[in-house]
Amino acid sequence: MDSELFAVVLEYINFVFFVFTIILFILFSLMAYFSTRNSLHYRNKNSFTDISKIMASPLAPTITIIAPAYNEGLTIVENIRSLLSLQYVNYDVMVVNDGSKDDTLQKLIDSYDLEKVAIQMDPDWKSKPVRGIYKSKNRAFEKLTVIDKVNGGKSDALNAGIALSTSKYVGCIDVDCLLQPDALLHVVKSFFQRSQKRVIAVGGVIRVANSCIIQGGQLEEIRLPKNWLARFQLLEYTRSFILGRMAWGRIDSLLIISGAFGFFEREIALAVGGYDTDTVGEDMEIVFKMRRYMHDRKESYTIEYIPDPLCWTEVPEDLEILDLLPYYVPVKSRESGLF
Template sequence: MGSGVFDIILEYINIVFLMFTVVLFSMFSFMGYLSTRNSIHYKNKNSFGDLSKIMASPLAPGITIIAPAYNEGMNIVENIRSLLSLKYVNYEVMVVNDGSKDDTLEKMILAYDLVKIERKIDPDWKSKPIRGIYKSTQASFSKLTVIDKENGGKSDALNTGIQLSENKYVGCIDVDCLLLPDALLHVVKSFYQRSKKRVVAVGGVIRVANSCIIGGGTLEEIRLPKNWLAKFQLLEYTRSFILGRMAWGRIDSLLIISGAFGFFDREIALAVGGYDTNTVGEDMEIVFKMRRYMHERKLPYTVEYIPDPLCWTEVPESLKILVNQRDRWSRGNLETLHKHKDMFFNPKYGRLGMLSYPYWFFYEWMAPLLEFFGFFSILLFYYLGILNWEFFVAITFTVYSFSIMFSFYAILWDVYSYNEYNKTKDILTLMLCAIIEPIVFHPIIVWAAVRGNYKKLFKVKSGWGTITRKGFAKA
């Protein structure tokens, strides 16, 4: 009797894992289809018409780029130079020095001839105290504003910028990111291309800049990263941004905009209280809040997504820094899902409640935990001599093959769409990464996610963390 019950339990476990895998394959296949349709639609829609003359007009809407800076002395001057060279007239670059302990502020003052100015500040706006506001004495740097404040974290720095901005739109980026010169043209076009829906946010693809050649604040040569961890992240980013987020954008169900490149309708951002300073997943949380705000008021809105390679950033090349980063991402994910748990399978929120949130819950949050504990279950079943080898080998080979095929498709579709890496050697290298990623890189990501969830669930004190940059390769 006991043996029969045990067999039933094992069979039940097999069925659960099989169903989970089948649904996962179906979802990813459908995402591949949706992203392809959306990419083709985007390219066809943007293959005609030249908006550069219109968007370069002084009548174009104002936009403020907010870039928090904490101990960015190594690259701050070069990064600001890049932001000041964008092809747009009516924009402001607002760098928020969030209590840096290095020479970040001093380098900015020296390089751009900054002097402290007087500016009215709302005393009721909650943020860490502002120590000074700086503008340049040179007309060529008139678009630059530097806010020096006490350290309060990235969210607090972004909120300070949103409050002090006077433009209709705000762009929240990482100061170490490199924007291509026509980035703002694409962003503003995305805000204005809808006639029946209000565009509350615009996100875009993040590209990996490691080993690329940067000169004068511009991207001069695109190169495949030399570091293998960076190569794996390049593959991961390609798959996530080109296929995953593109697919969610197709059905207007995108729940996250990368903190490295996110633009918002300032009025709505202020209405929801800006970024949450009590979470480490601020980029995901603000999109949840803005979507809920519009949805609950039954206001027609949308979130746009730009697949063009407009933003390039440096990814971690150290295993320790990578694990800390993904640990933080998983904690932010769990915090946001818990805060908005009433959306889970709630038809009131339409596709967001019935599709996007459940997907994020099961396959972004729960999947790493299932993988982790599933591995130890396999070892236990093997030790007890009850492992169903035929089923185990079949499902492992199927999952492994599908993951490689999905990565191959992402690589080839990226080559077809944008051809950033056009050398045969580079493409073959990425394909090699796709083959070994499930064995070498993916377990690291799973472990980081498990560690982050453990910290959050058991209230282990852990903050935003620090990321040490090597800096872009110079020409």
């Protein structure tokens, strides 16, 4: 009797797993179809576009790149130098030192000849206290602004940057990410390529830079990661960004913009209150709020997704490294889908 019951239960479990596998296969097949359609549409639409004209246009909109930094003293100077060399005219870089315990702030002050300036901030805006705002005395670095504030986490740092920015668009990135030189040109083109819908946010593909050759803040050669953990993450990044988000973008249902490379219309980001500091899904939560805001106002809108590899980041090659990266787990693990 017991063996017969066990056989029935085992057969039932096998049937459930078989149905689950079929459903999963169908869903992934549909996602692959929509992703392919969206990729072909993007390629055909941009095959004759010269994005360099955007850089020369006096009508190019202003963009602020907000880069939170926490204990980034080892690489902060080189990372910011890379951000200051992007191919765009009307942009500035805002580094938010989120209460670093190392010499991050001092290295920025020494390397970029910074001095404290008086800039007013909305006292009602939600973020931890700002201890100082710095601008460079060197005109070569006039695009750089450094905010020093009490530690409050990445979301809080981004909120401070959004509040202090005066640009039409804000880009929220990880300070250790490497952007392609023409990344902002692609972003601006995506904001303005729709005529009937208002583009409220733009996201893009994040690629794994482990084992790639990088010199002078520029990607020189793309290589497959040598570490197996990094390879698994590369596979998951590809599935998530190319297959998943391209498919959701095709049916205008994209619900998340990567925290490592996301651009938003500042007016709407302010209207919805910025990022939520009480959740680990802040990059998804702000997209939900912006969609709800536009839906309640009955305005036609969309969120664009760029399949070009415009942003590169290094992923951990050892699970123990995650204990040393307080900014890493909430965002990048969610992007890769590993945790």
